[in-house]
Amino acid sequence: MSDVSLPDVAEDDLYGPDNLPYGVYTTDAAPDRRRIGVRYGSWVLDVGAAAAAADHPWAEVLSAPSLNPLLAAGRPAWREVRAAVRSWLTDAARREQLAADGLLLPLDASVTLHLPFEVADYVDFYASEHHASNLGRIFRPDSEPLTPNWKHMPIGYHGRAGTVVVSGTPVKRPSGQRKAPDAPVPDFGPSRRLDIEAEVGFVVGGATEPGTAVPQTALRDHVFGVCLLNDWSARDLQAWEYVPLGPFLGKSFTTSVSAWITPLDALDHARTEPPARSHELLPYLADGEGSGVEAAGLDLRITVRLNGEVISEPPFAAMYWTAAQQLAHMTVNGATLRPGDLFGSGTVSGPEVATRGCLLELTWAGRDPVELSTGKRTFLEDGDEVTLSAWAPGPNGTRIGLGEVTGRITPAA
């Protein structure tokens, strides 16, 4: 760790000059004034004020109370701002000046992080073959685990944008209709099968005009960055409601995202080939040889902690469908993108039990409880806290931190 009394970072800091994630913060001194911050080690740069002081052309966009205007500005702006911020922060004299001017602040208890952007539309995918197969076995034991369409398209659905919250927001246990398979009718009450889904979220910037399909190769023109996402799920509500129109109340109560958005440009060293494709893909989704799409997977290493104990380490590199394919699919019908659109990868699960991204899979629907030092868990109990964190390979053996997303369950009543 760097000495927080000086605005510097160690070479192995997860938030060094090759990361530079964006967030939105307030300080105790000005609790009503939301500002865009760039994280540098254990410091946060007031990037709007720094840009204004430097007479930077994007200073106005960076002085907004959310990331949306920067998202709307598009990739040329994202690159210019990133290069400028990097140049400021890697200049020790300038750093000290920024700290002296009060524009580079310690990330301490006087700083509060907020939801960094207003979510426009939120789409959630289902891109892990391991997760989709496991859920198929659990929810539809009499059918093939994967539906016939699964290998032909990234299956997704729209979620509730208005209930996306920032890391740290309490998660109230939802109530709803629950029906045991052998019960004649549903009853009503707090969810008894409250679960997590460890996901990666992609934050959309560059908008599109109606009728525009975005090719996979244009991913970087439209996706600004990456966050961690916990798609809290009430499995009992979901199981009873989801046929035929998909998940609704089982998901819509809360979705938590990390406070820091890591620019896609910070993840160049994490690019990797996705798994081999077992089915030939239609041209707009093809990403093999000759497709012009290169290494669209991402090697992100996720850790899931329940009450501080590691319960899973899902590997994002195992995801079958890439963000580029998800973006291409989501727009191939001409649907527009808006700044602030968010799409989730779907639960990240690897092939082994200890790499599964939700309790439903980890405990096989409650059959095999997770052992914690404080007791067993099948699904979440009131007071439980779940934290997802992640890192990605950076240049020269460094690591890029993806922050964390955490939430604690509060009682239904």
Place this chain on the structure above:
Amino acid sequence: MSDVSLPDVAEDDLYGPDNLPYGVYTTDAAPDRRRIGVRYGSWVLDVGAAAAAADHPWAEVLSAPSLNPLLAAGRPAWREVRAAVRSWLTDAARREQLAADGLLLPLDASVTLHLPFEVADYVDFYASEHHASNLGRIFRPDSEPLTPNWKHMPIGYHGRAGTVVVSGTPVKRPSGQRKAPDAPVPDFGPSRRLDIEAEVGFVVGGATEPGTAVPQTALRDHVFGVCLLNDWSARDLQAWEYVPLGPFLGKSFTTSVSAWITPLDALDHARTEPPARSHELLPYLADGEGSGVEAAGLDLRITVRLNGEVISEPPFAAMYWTAAQQLAHMTVNGATLRPGDLFGSGTVSGPEVATRGCLLELTWAGRDPVELSTGKRTFLEDGDEVTLSAWAPGPNGTRIGLGEVTGRITPAA
């Protein structure tokens, strides 16, 4: 019809003083300045300017470029504004003064109507038993038409808020994956089964705090008004994609809404009892005797025209689930409401063929074409124009017009 040279309306006008729907318009003289308008016959009142001139306490909210601030202001504001506008417009001298001041304009070609509010979250329900049964028979011929949950809860899902457009916006035929039941793999191309869904939309105002369930009896505190909604649907895309997570690209390309939002307070004479319930409902959904919920159905008479010819007259009074039940269900898990949330009723279909609200049902998946004077239709062809219109009973035998929502299909390429 009233004489448009005078700012007055006939007693049988669909937009008389008991209606007073809200929209957002620009004029050719000021094409960049969006204003809130209230429709009065064939006239539109610049309600922000009129309120400012009257020093009305809600003048600032009414001077916004969209309805969202008014939606956020809540029911007391809605009632005060409605009473004030009604008093202004039913005073002939004041009307003439408003017209003389340029604040009451003829609704002619110099006036352009826009999407009247920014859509926050868009939810679509599935509340007609006739529609759900017909779709079950068509999409799942080997199963019971209604899924086991259907009579226990209003089934719904989230749609794409960013592609909700105002009436008159062209609808580009979407492309996507299509797979015939006997084809081994999907192919890609323009939808061959482009359809409509005749629906009613409910526009949400009063927001809620996280964790708040809205009871049915609070409908009027949270729903500002009603619009017509055409949930354009690509049935071939939908049929292949929708298992297991619900409709996605088959719906997300465009949803059209009418330009005028009729206040719920204008529909008091349209309140009616919903159909008898065949299953006992959980307390939060119960609306029979002793529930305290009175006549939550709405007697709205919808007409569907294809290229000007009437092809269906769906009765909204036949809907099994009411808006009050949908609102209660949508929030029973604690999900928040935001100003600008929109929920659709689901396709309105009655028991007879000529009252079905989509071509899939009207033609029984293409088997029985609709006969037009210009030829037959199974699904929509390029250049086809579909218009939904509706009215509701008003006081003293009058009718309340719900405007119309129209769209013309443009080619995929």
